[in-house]
Amino acid sequence: MYAFTYHRPATARQAAGLLAKKEDAKLLAGGHTLLPTMKQRLASPTHLVDLGGCADLRGIERKGRNVVIGAMTTHAEVADSAVVREAIPSLAYLASHIGDPHVRHRGTIGGSVANNDPAADYPAALMALGATIVTNKRKLTAEEFFTGLYETALEEGEIVVRISFPLVSKAGYAKFRNPASRYALVGVFVAKRGSEVSVAVTGAGEGGVFRWPEAEAALKARFAAKSLDGIKHTAKGINADMHADAEYRAHLIGVMAREAVARATGK
């Protein structure tokens, strides 16, 4: 990797100050995407601002009808959290299936969300659960936040501080893991809140995470895996690569959606 100047602020505020002051600075969260990218010299920031020392960016809290997770909370902490397991078990399940145990000890929810990898798990959960992304400047819905392939609405100097998940009545996640990388070849998160149903798909879209309105309408009529029988996602706009072609991924969207609903309904 190319040389950089290292900074380790103690608070999110200090980190934001550094980000504003230093030219060509990048934030380091768990580092499990950024460091490999820097090793390959695909990224070469002049300044690296390590958020690992910012205690105010960590932690999981139940606040009324919401579960609030700090950006630097690791996947392992979300997976093992009694609060998350009780309030949104599908979110704990999702976190427990990211990468491998060692990756989960370092990788963070904020890093995953800010990177918006098209095959990452968290974007599907945020979109289906109707989460709010709180930055040092504003609050954004998942729809506003995730704008495309590795693209988010984050502006210069903006840091993801925490993510707030509203409680839902039913939710489930299913993913077909790439057997080598453990990334989602296709992952589908379904959530039901009152009469509203959301279905969010990751791993498949050319533009990253997206919602599947047709499946949502069918599940709104009746929230059961059977409601999705005969509903197929088009292969148009779906990723194709050496791991799976667009047709296969489109097929997997239906399979994973039915599996996710089955998990959400305990069947």
Added chain:
Amino acid sequence: MATVSLTVNGKAVTANVDPRTLLVQLLRENLRLTGTHVGCDTSQCGACVVHLDGKAVKSCTTLALSVDGATVTTIEGLAVNGVLHPMQEAFREHHGLQCGYCTPGMIMAAVDMVSRRGHSLDEATIRDDLDGNICRCTGYHNIVKAIAAGAEAMGKAATPTRKAAE
């Protein structure tokens, strides 16, 4: 250059490093603890697994400066006074290795598995939790047997100590 201070295998150490230095480089090149291996260098294979504040991490994907003030345990820190750790002993007993390159990472991952999941580990759990460790000799069968036995032995080894302390 920047200074990093941490505790490695119970000893306080300080090193002057380039900010680009990875934890695995600090361990191998500065501290000469070459038991921790670099396999893939892309956070896939797990040959570089060490414990950072008690949790298994890939030291090839962690900056040395990020662990300032932390406690690190490497494969060299497991044996006590020349007596192998129960998990090391189990790998020896069950021949849980062929070429041995992945073994330090496997053993560190196995000890972490026990601290997360306890002493009674079934085969499915072990295989599932070995997601982040690759053995290119494909000798997983004996590794899995070794981990199950090592986990149990760690439980037995811990019990008398606890009783004595009480």
